[in-house]
Amino acid sequence: MTSRGETLRQLASQSLLSHFADLCDGTVIVDADANVVWMSDRYLGRLGIDVPAAAIGRPIEEVIPNSLMRQVVESGRPIMVDIMDFGDDAFVVTRLPLRDAGGKVVGAVGFMLYDDPRHLTPVVARFQRLRADLAEAERKLVAERRTRYSFTSFVGLGPACAELKQAARRAARTSASVLILGETGTGKELLAQSIHAASPRAAGAFVAVNIAAVPETLLEAEFFGVAPGAYTGADRRGREGKFKLADGGTLFLDEIGDMSLALQAKLLRTLQEREFEPVGSNRLETADVRVIAATSRDLEKMVAEGAFRADLYYRLNVIRLETPPLRARTEDMPLLAEYLVEQICRRQGIAVRGIGADAIARLRRHGWPGNVRELSNVLERALLMTDSDLLEAADLDRVMPSVAVEPAWRAAAEGRAPAGLAETVAQAERRAIHAAIEACHGNKAKAARMLGISRAALYEKIAVLGL
Numbered sequence: 001m002t003s004r005g006e007t008l009r010q011l012a013s014q015s016l017l018s019h020f021a022d023l024c025d026g027t028v029i030v031d032a033d034a035n036v037v038w039m040s041d042r043y044l045g046r047l048g049i050d051v052p053a054a055a056i057g058r059p060i061e062e063v064i065p066n067s068l069m070r071q072v073v074e075s076g077r078p079i080m081v082d083i084m085d086f087g088d089d090a091f092v093v094t095r096l097p098l099r100d101a102g103g104k105v106v107g108a109v110g111f112m113l114y115d116d117p118r119h120l121t122p123v124v125a126r127f128q129r130l131r132a133d134l135a136e137a138e139r140k141l142v143a144e145r146r147t148r149y150s151f152t153s154f155v156g157l158g159p160a161c162a163e164l165k166q167a168a169r170r171a172a173r174t175s176a177s178v179l180i181l182g183e184t185g186t187g188k189e190l191l192a193q194s195i196h197a198a199s200p201r202a203a204g205a206f207v208a209v210n211i212a213a214v215p216e217t218l219l220e221a222e223f224f225g226v227a228p229g230a231y232t233g234a235d236r237r238g239r240e241g242k243f244k245l246a247d248g249g250t251l252f253l254d255e256i257g258d259m260s261l262a263l264q265a266k267l268l269r270t271l272q273e274r275e276f277e278p279v280g281s282n283r284l285e286t287a288d289v290r291v292i293a294a295t296s297r298d299l300e301k302m303v304a305e306g307a308f309r310a311d312l313y314y315r316l317n318v319i320r321l322e323t324p325p326l327r328a329r330t331e332d333m334p335l336l337a338e339y340l341v342e343q344i345c346r347r348q349g350i351a352v353r354g355i356g357a358d359a360i361a362r363l364r365r366h367g368w369p370g371n372v373r374e375l376s377n378v379l380e381r382a383l384l385m386t387d388s389d390l391l392e393a394a395d396l397d398r399v400m401p402s403v404a405v406e407p408a409w410r411a412a413a414e415g416r417a418p419a420g421l422a423e424t425v426a427q428a429e430r431r432a433i434h435a436a437i438e439a440c441h442g443n444k445a446k447a448a449r450m451l452g453i454s455r456a457a458l459y460e461k462i463a464v465l466g467l
């Protein structure tokens with residue numbers, strides 16, 4: 001640059017501050033510690049400060065609570081345009097770092113461009129619309145996280161259910177950890193929601209994590225959240241984990257038996273210390289969370305085999321509840337079937353039907369490996385296939401899985417050879433696998449467990465049987 005050019009550049013930078021300060025509704029300068037060193041009279045007046053000395057030397061946040069000047073000083077990066085709330089007002093501001101000749105950040109200057117964001121009407125309108133949308137989405141999320149269930153939604157009057165509900169009510173009065181054991185579809189999550197809804201934490205969130213449904217590599221982030229900048233791309237801003245979301249409420253850990261030993265150690269530490277570290281952060285965060293864990297696995301056996309940490313098991317097993325399988329409480333069948341039929345009809349928008357005595361008897365005879373979920377699926381399919389006012393046994397027969405084998409006389413009557421043993425077994429396997437997958441809503445890990453085979457064996461059978 002020529003010497004004349006350099007002179008002009010210096011002149012420009014010297015006069016820029018005063019020009020800008022004249023144009024703006026206020027100017028503030030802070031030092032490298034984000035303490036106020038100077039503030040224009042207009043800014044002081046806008047903030048309602050009569051004595052300038054009252055602001056000088058104080059941390060910027062004590063003078064302007066929502067200021068981000070400290071962030072600018074610490075990061076060395078400007079914030080070109082921002083809307084800053086101040087009481088009932090909102091200011092349009094810009095913040096720039098100040099560097100010495102060596103490029104070191106020595107402070108920052110902030111300009112209040114306008115003391116009324118109406119000057120930015122088009123931008124602000126859009127911003128406010130987005131903010132309103134966000135507030136609405138957050139409100140819906142909180143409403144959704146509140147449970148919709150109470151103990152009355154857990155249907156059952158027989159002794160097994162009555163005892164369970166009484167124990168669950170007692171559990172609701174405390175903040176102790178609860179472990180719910182029971183087969184798939186027996187209402188473990190429903191019970192957990194009811195406990196939350198009857199507990200002193202009912203106003204807080206009920207946050208559920210299905211450990212079997214989240215890939216192992218993502219679980220830590222799902223639990224503890226991600227610090228801003230830990231990842232590139234969509235997650236750059238960071239994300240809150242379920243522990244933080246459940247702060248003041250209840251965290252439901254479904255399928256706890258599917259958690260890896262490494263994550264079990266982290267979970268135990270969090271439960272003991274009530275502190276956790278988001279992924280990519282070295283700052284500890286706290287959350288006040290009540291944990292309810294559930295599993296359909298034999299946790300005690302897993303502890304004995306070294307697949308589940310004993311210390312975590314004892315920590316979770318403070319109050320233990322067991323949801324009985326449906327086949328062990330057939331006395332509840334009439335009440336439960338009627339309740340589910342009514343619920344399904346309302347959801348499907350069809351007139352509420354009755355259920356006949358022969359249909360109830362048919363339901364009582366079935367083994368229900370998928371428990372109440374399977375019962376609900378069977379009733380829903382039967383209801384959708386009939387128009388009559390009363391659900392009969394024949395309506396159920398049409399949709400209930402049975403492992404009936406084709407009688408040899410039928411094949412003979414049709415001039416075919418009866419199916420061989422291999423085909424007969426394959427047919428039975430096909431039906432059983434189909435029923436299990438359906439009862440588990442397509443969750444193959446769960447279906448494999450219900451069938452008593454490994455997940456790998458289930459995939460192999462699906463391929464071999466052409467399902």
Ligand SMILES: Nc1ncnc2c1ncn2[C@@H]1O[C@H](COP(=O)(O)OP(=O)(O)OP(=O)(O)O)[C@@H](O)[C@H]1O
Pocket residue numbers: 153154155156182183184185186187188189190191254294295296372373376446
């Ligand atoms: N006692 C009950 N009364 C009314 N509905 C029930 C009852 N038990 C279960 N259900 C219903 O059955 C379905 C499955 O229940 P839920 O998800 O709570 O079972 P779960 O034991 O947590 O299953 P999984 O182990 O597969 O996660 C839900 O629709 C639930 O509302």
